[in-house]
Amino acid sequence: MNRVLRILCAVFICLLYQSDAWSQNDNDLEALLADPSGEQKKEYVSYTFKSARIINAHSVEQTASGVMDMRILHRFGSISGGAYQLFGLDQASMRMSLDYGLTPWMQVGIGRSTTGKELDGVLKFRLLRQVINGLGSPITLSYVAGSTLSTLEWPEPERGNFFSSRIGYYHQLLLGRKLNETLSVQLTPSLVHRNLVATRTEPNDIFALGLGGRFKTNARMALTFDYFVVPGTKLVDHNNSLSLGIDIETGGHVFQLHVSNSRGLNERQFITGTNGRWDKGDLFFGFNLSRVFTLRTPRMSIDLGGDAEK
Amino acid sequence: MRYFLVISVFLLLQSCYYDNEQDLYPVGSGGCDTLNLSYQTHILPIISSKCQSCHGSVSPNGSLSLMTHAQIKAAEVKVRDRINRSPGDPQLMPKTDKLPACQIRQLELWYNDGAPNN
Numbered sequence A: 001m002n003r004v005l006r007i008l009c010a011v012f013i014c015l016l017y018q019s020d021a022w023s024q025n026d027n028d029l030e031a032l033l034a035d036p037s038g039e040q041k042k043e044y045v046s047y048t049f050k051s052a053r054i055i056n057a058h059s060v061e062q063t064a065s066g067v068m069d070m071r072i073l074h075r076f077g078s079i080s081g082g083a084y085q086l087f088g089l090d091q092a093s094m095r096m097s098l099d100y101g102l103t104p105w106m107q108v109g110i111g112r113s114t115t116g117k118e119l120d121g122v123l124k125f126r127l128l129r130q131v132i133n134g135l136g137s138p139i140t141l142s143y144v145a146g147s148t149l150s151t152l153e154w155p156e157p158e159r160g161n162f163f164s165s166r167i168g169y170y171h172q173l174l175l176g177r178k179l180n181e182t183l184s185v186q187l188t189p190s191l192v193h194r195n196l197v198a199t200r201t202e203p204n205d206i207f208a209l210g211l212g213g214r215f216k217t218n219a220r221m222a223l224t225f226d227y228f229v230v231p232g233t234k235l236v237d238h239n240n241s242l243s244l245g246i247d248i249e250t251g252g253h254v255f256q257l258h259v260s261n262s263r264g265l266n267e268r269q270f271i272t273g274t275n276g277r278w279d280k281g282d283l284f285f286g287f288n289l290s291r292v293f294t295l296r297t298p299r300m301s302i303d304l305g306g307d308a309e310k
Numbered sequence B: 001m002r003y004f005l006v007i008s009v010f011l012l013l014q015s016c017y018y019d020n021e022q023d024l025y026p027v028g029s030g031g032c033d034t035l036n037l038s039y040q041t042h043i044l045p046i047i048s049s050k051c052q053s054c055h056g057s058v059s060p061n062g063s064l065s066l067m068t069h070a071q072i073k074a075a076e077v078k079v080r081d082r083i084n085r086s087p088g089d090p091q092l093m094p095k096t097d098k099l100p101a102c103q104i105r106q107l108e109l110w111y112n113d114g115a116p117n118n
Helices: A002-017 A021-025 A027-033 A083-088 A267-272 A300-307 B002-013 B039-050 B069-074 B076-083 B101-112
Strands: A067-078 A093-103 A106-113 A118-128 A140-150 A167-178 A183-194 A205-216 A221-229 A241-250 A253-260 A284-294
Touching (some): A067 A083, A067 A106, A083 A284, A140 A267, A167 A267, A205 A267, B039 B069, B039 B101, B069 B076, B076 B101
Antiparallel strands (some): A067 A093, A067 A284, A093 A106, A106 A118, A118 A140, A183 A205, A205 A221, A221 A241, A253 A284
């Protein structure tokens, strides 16, 4: 397992830093578009992914300034339930969330999952943007910080329960790179902290590494995957979360259909709480639906400030 | 905006706790005993009080009998699956109510240990 992981990581790191073949092809065109002064304008890559999440994982994309992204996530029961359970569709859990772009580089969001009656809040900051030409970052780098709050009734109310036991945190770095018009990849080192765990042997802090990617098949569709591996885990009944999906864009909406061994709806759930297994057919169908609303039309100067260097 | 950032940073930096239920709720104070799990002391009482009324020896529901250690051990996959279903799921067992978190944890840890007959 560790060997496979090492190979996967090596491939991903190579992909992240490989030469920017697609932009080289455009150099002639860029030369024509260059400033008469001779200075080449720095252009940033856009649409590394179709949406702010690859499938479960955050992607380096974020909601534009002044835009609200309403997302509805559905996760169904086990496909192995057969026709009687309509392959899991009889058991749905969902998460509703609102993400808002405060500035071109900062996004805030809140969500609520039916699983565990869990509230979550998230902040996403874009630290670096991949450039198409000239000198600049070869990757897009974002930082995500979030917290989760379970609002379930205490299973044992008579014992001394603490509010802090309901809370978990997560921090992630998103290193994404658009290799060409069809292929994008992302590495996601993550830290999940749970204030209360069941046993002494279970760690409160869990380090995980996420791998994700998108292969665009045409203007409206893309194949996606994301995978979170927890190296040397001491978690009980834990399996790494692997999801395969299809993105379908229909003007303003993005549908993300997927199959996963996780029913988790937030980072705490799918990084530390996945117990389905692909090899046992313990899989779950799910979809994400995203709809964006422009609440505040950004001033041109602000908008350009995020997209192109003056 | 400035206030928002201050509040956000405060929320992110608020203290983490490193608690676990074994230390926080030690045995004897109403806590969950997950150390030295015993089939006779911990597992059998759960199975007999919560499962055997339907999964007995005579025409058990789902043709699954949970009367002997061997039967309970052999039913590991089904038991793990059903006790962990969400409330409202028709396949959640027991049908009356979800088991307390402590009992679910005890069953899982006992199965993890190879379901010993101790």
